[in-house]
Amino acid sequence: xxxxxxxxIMIALPMSVFAQKFxxxxxxxxxxxxxxxxxxxxxxxxxxKKYEDEFAKLQEEFSKKFEEFQSLEETTxxxxxxxxxxxMQELENKIxxxxxxxxxxxxxxxxQLMAPIQEKVxxxxxxxxxxxxxxxxxxxxxxxxxxxxxxxITSTVKTRLxxx
Numbered sequence: 001x002x003x004x005x006x007x008x009i010m011i012a013l014p015m016s017v018f019a020q021k022f023x024x025x026x027x028x029x030x031x032x033x034x035x036x037x038x039x040x041x042x043x044x045x046x047x048x049k050k051y052e053d054e055f056a057k058l059q060e061e062f063s064k065k066f067e068e069f070q071s072l073e074e075t076t077x078x079x080x081x082x083x084x085x086x087x088m089q090e091l092e093n094k095i096x097x098x099x100x101x102x103x104x105x106x107x108x109x110x111x112q113l114m115a116p117i118q119e120k121v122x123x124x125x126x127x128x129x130x131x132x133x134x135x136x137x138x139x140x141x142x143x144x145x146x147x148x149x150x151x152x153i154t155s156t157v158k159t160r161l162x163x164x
Contacts, residue, residue, distance in 0.1 A: 021133055023153045024140035030121060033163045040113045047109055051102040058095045065091060091099055124160045128153050 031037055069084045129137050132153065140152060158164070 018136035020149070022149070023129065023132065023134045023137045023151045025137055025152070025157060026123060026140045026154045027121065027125075030140065030161075030163075033076065033158060034117060034118070034121070035163075036048050036120075036162065039108070040117065043113060044110055046105060055095070055102070058091070058098060062088065062091050062095060067154060081146070083143065120161065121157070124154075124157045128156050128160055132156070 036097070064083070065088050069081070069088060072081060072084070125137060129133075132151070136151075137153065140154070
């Protein structure tokens with residue numbers, strides 16, 4: 001009798017270990033459907049436009065100095081030519097520095113604007129996972145195979161976030 005009971009436990013135990021629930025979610029679709037993302041895009045476009053305008057001004061200034069340099073007569077003393085070349089080199093360095101700073105600023109701004117949205121999505125996914133009793137929730141970008149026992153919770157999380 002004890003042997004039969006132990007045998008039944010040994011057979012049932014692995015089945016309970018494998019009785020896990022899995023889910024998939026398409027976070028890209030989820031993020032794109034959030035209205036807050038459009039606000040972030042608009043703010044980023046406005047910032048990008050400001051940097052582009054400033055960059056255009058610097059480029060225009062450089063072009064003007066270059067034209068002035070090329071219009072110097074051959075009789076212009078070498079020291080004046082060297083000073084003008086040095087001014088152009090300094091301006092070119094300033095343009096490169098501005099480009100790097102602008103890129104870093106835009107990246108930092110995007111991270112700051114996206115952080116609350118990403119946190120909101122993560123909390124909604126975690127809540128849906130806990131409520132659904134899921135062991136794992138995987139990204140559904142490119143699944144090679146999804147079994148019938150895997151649930152797509154994208155619409156559940158959208159509902160939780162108030163997205164249609």
